[in-house]
Amino acid sequence: MHLDLQNEVVLISGSTGGIGTALCEAFLEEDAIVVPLYRNPEKYEILHQRLLSKGFRDDRIFAQNVDLGSNLSIDSMVRNVKKRFGKIDVLVNNAGASFERPFLLLEEKDWQKGIDVNLNNTARLLRSVLKLMFIARKGAVVNISSLLSHRYGRGVTVYAASKAAVDRLTQALALEVGLKGIRINAVCPGVIDTHMAEPLMERYGDKIKQHSALGRIGQPEEVAKAVLFLSSGKAASFITGHLLTIDGGQGI
Amino acid sequence: MNKKEVIEKVIEIIAESTGLETEIIRPDSTLFNELPINSIDLVDILYSLEMEYDISLKLSDLEKQSREAMEGKPFEIDNVVTDEGLKVLAEKMPEIPAERLIKGLTVTDIVKLFTVESLTKLVLYKLESSEAEG
Numbered sequence: 001m002h003l004d005l006q007n008e009v010v011l012i013s014g015s016t017g018g019i020g021t022a023l024c025e026a027f028l029e030e031d032a033i034v035v036p037l038y039r040n041p042e043k044y045e046i047l048h049q050r051l052l053s054k055g056f057r058d059d060r061i062f063a064q065n066v067d068l069g070s071n072l073s074i075d076s077m078v079r080n081v082k083k084r085f086g087k088i089d090v091l092v093n094n095a096g097a098s099f100e101r102p103f104l105l106l107e108e109k110d111w112q113k114g115i116d117v118n119l120n121n122t123a124r125l126l127r128s129v130l131k132l133m134f135i136a137r138k139g140a141v142v143n144i145s146s147l148l149s150h151r152y153g154r155g156v157t158v159y160a161a162s163k164a165a166v167d168r169l170t171q172a173l174a175l176e177v178g179l180k181g182i183r184i185n186a187v188c189p190g191v192i193d194t195h196m197a198e199p200l201m202e203r204y205g206d207k208i209k210q211h212s213a214l215g216r217i218g219q220p221e222e223v224a225k226a227v228l229f230l231s232s233g234k235a236a237s238f239i240t241g242h243l244l245t246i247d248g249g250q251g252i
Numbered sequence: 253m254n255k256k257e258v259i260e261k262v263i264e265i266i267a268e269s270t271g272l273e274t275e276i277i278r279p280d281s282t283l284f285n286e287l288p289i290n291s292i293d294l295v296d297i298l299y300s301l302e303m304e305y306d307i308s309l310k311l312s313d314l315e316k317q318s319r320e321a322m323e324g325k326p327f328e329i330d331n332v333v334t335d336e337g338l339k340v341l342a343e344k345m346p347e348i349p350a351e352r353l354i355k356g357l358t359v360t361d362i363v364k365l366f367t368v369e370s371l372t373k374l375v376l377y378k379l380e381s382s383e384a385e386g
Contacts, residue, residue, distance in 0.1 A: 131299040
């Protein structure tokens with residue numbers, strides 16, 4: 001099935017991480033126009049060189065350095081994208097961060113940072129991007145949540161709580177904007193082979209694999225494929241407010 | 253930009269956002285009571301006006317001018333508009349019938365009194381502010 005994502009303008013936050021990189025590649029393979037959002041120019045340069053080395057055309061990539069903690073920075077980026085392409089078809093809210101610490105050792109600033117990065121920044125970006133989608137009466141959003149939003153979570157309470165909030169944001173917002181032609185879904189990856197999962201794998205790698213129905217952890221590309229599907233107005237036209245777990249059975 | 257042009261554009265955008273015929277959208281129509289507009293439609297309308305005029309519109313802008321005119325007196329206490337606040341609202345928003353500016357009005361409910369003309373005035377106020385800043 002063709003996903004009909006050619007020439008769709010796709011914003012991807014957290015583009016330089018493991019899943020972000022896979023997302024950029026997956027959308028470029030579909031001949032979409034990818035707008036990787038990044039904060040660290042050095043990390044973006046690594047991503048950029050990787051994309052070029054894989055043969056992707058530079059004119060299909062319109063990277064933007066954005067501070068997701070700033071409305072001004074986000075609005076400026078959205079203006080740049082609007083000026084260049086006149087539209088935003090897909091937003092993938094992929095930026096996020098996790099760190100492990102027992103709840104009772106968390107300081108107020110740690111908690112606030114977790115909520116800011118995983119929830120508030122997602123909401124901030126949505127508020128700005130949805131404007132263009134409202135006007136276009138068309139759009140798809142995929143929020144990258146986590147298996148931890150509804151399972152496990154010992155030692156990562158703020159991450160689990162903020163991702164649970166992202167799930168509910170996804171569903172409640174889907175109800176608000178559906179009549180405007182905008183679909184909002186989330187994917188909930190289990191343990192995926194990225195830098196973020198390295199500390200977890202070092203300590204519990206074998207246990208996690210044993211606990212998975214498929215006997216392994218996931219690859220970033222496997223998350224990206226699900227995001228492509230949900231982003232496609234052709235393939236997922238009647239799917240909104242859905243939380244799709246991608247965990248190889250780790251959460252069963 | 254004159255008021256007539258802006259009001260025509262506001263009516264056009266409301267019609268586009270809601271599917272209503274332009275003929276039934278009058279300057280004195282309240283958005284939420286007399287026109288079948290819901291809060292999501294209002295978001296849509298505000299977005300469209302932002303794009304059209306390259307301004308930023310927030311719901312809190314609705315009563316901002318009145319708050320600014322309070323000269324230090326409280327505009328609201330616990331979300332309920334004070335008597336002084338009601339007076340200033342009546343001055344700043346004469347398009348709203350006096351019988352609707354009653355004691356007990358909450359800040360949250362001010363938006364429900366908003367008319368097409370109120371929205372037009374808000375756009376003009378923002379345009380003037382942005383010109384002054386520019």
